[in-house]
Amino acid sequence: MKVAIVHNSEEKSKQVTKQLTTLLEQNQIQIDNRQPELVISVGGDGTLLSAFHRFNHLLNEVSFLGVHTGHLGFYTDWRDYELKELVESLCIHHEKSTSYPLLDVRIRFRDGKPDKHFLALNESTIKRGNRTMVGDVFIKDELFERFRGDGLSISTPTGSTAYNKSIGGAVLHPSINAFQLTEIASLNNRVFRTLGSPIVIAHTEWLEIKLQESDDYFVTVDQLDIYQENIASVCYRIADERIHFASYRHMHFWHRVKDAFIGED
Numbered sequence: 207m208k209v210a211i212v213h214n215s216e217e218k219s220k221q222v223t224k225q226l227t228t229l230l231e232q233n234q235i236q237i238d239n240r241q242p243e244l245v246i247s248v249g250g251d252g253t254l255l256s257a258f259h260r261f262n263h264l265l266n267e268v269s270f271l272g273v274h275t276g277h278l279g280f281y282t283d284w285r286d287y288e289l290k291e292l293v294e295s296l297c298i299h300h301e302k303s304t305s306y307p308l309l310d311v312r313i314r315f316r317d318g319k320p321d322k323h324f325l326a327l328n329e330s331t332i333k334r335g336n337r338t339m340v341g342d343v344f345i346k347d348e349l350f351e352r353f354r355g356d357g358l359s360i361s362t363p364t365g366s367t368a369y370n371k372s373i374g375g376a377v378l379h380p381s382i383n384a385f386q387l388t389e390i391a392s393l394n395n396r397v398f399r400t401l402g403s404p405i406v407i408a409h410t411e412w413l414e415i416k417l418q419e420s421d422d423y424f425v426t427v428d429q430l431d432i433y434q435e436n437i438a439s440v441c442y443r444i445a446d447e448r449i450h451f452a453s454y455r456h457m458h459f460w461h462r463v464k465d466a467f468i469g470e471d
């Protein structure tokens with residue numbers, strides 16, 4: 207098996223990467239940062255997001271596995287003191303994998319420029335400088351509402367515990383093959399009206415946000431900021447591709463949510 211390791215800049219992650227590399231080599235597992243079959247991230251959920259964007263051109267061939275150097279994360283199953291068990295399990299169970307939905311993001315332009323295409327693991331947002339963003343929300347090509355406010359967030363099920371949760375979105379179990387539209391500070395009064403609550407959109411449906419003409423929109427895809435002029439609309443759907451995780455251990459999802467946000471009794 208060929209393994210790539212992606213770590214963040216913290217000293218602890220660098221040390222853990224060194225230990226992990228030694229253990230992998232001792233077990234005849236090859237390090238290959240170009241064409242890996244398994245990508246191990248060492249750091250936090252943010253590091254796993256970076257690893258995903260580095261290797262998302264190989265999604266059909268690679269699985270991911272996250273080692274957390276702090277608390278347990280949502281994409282990070284293993285703790286930094288469990289490296290020996292991790293490597294042992296790689297030698298035994300490496301064929302097993304679980305997969306989660308990704309968000310397909312397509313930016314369309316007014317000036318005939320080709321569309322830009324991205325995959326998001328957590329979410330994509332649309333915002334507009336310091337001015338009110340105005341966008342028509344189409345679901346399956348039918349106008350649903352005209353949104354006015356700070357912006358919109360469109361998240362995957364596994365991204366529902368990230369930015370989406372901070373802006374009042376629901377937490378979705380990752381086995382649900384759907385995506386969520388959540389408002390960011392919508393303007394709601396006697397003149398302007400939106401639904402005002404997050405909505406969950408099926409994998410058979412798609413969303414298009416048609417933007418009022420302006421040059422100060424910015425779109426994010428996970429931790430990537432994409433500033434583009436002449437954006438006409440942004441289209442979202444569940445991607446054909448999925449992210450595969452090497453599932454050497456399963457943890458009850460709601461236990462993980464409780465552990466992250468509520469804590470033990």
Ligand code: NAP
Nearest residue numbers: 250251252253279280328329364365367368369372428429
């Ligand atoms: P960051 O600002 O360094 O980290 C954001 C925090 O979000 C970290 O604590 C990270 O956990 C956590 N996180 C990432 N994915 C998560 C998930 N699926 N469920 C629960 N928590 C998650 O940013 P970053 O490391 O570059 O990551 C970018 C992500 O940060 C974005 O996709 C967005 O979802 C999130 N974010 C959240 C807010 C907010 O909640 N107000 C604001 C900006 C960005 P670790 O500590 O384990 O890395």
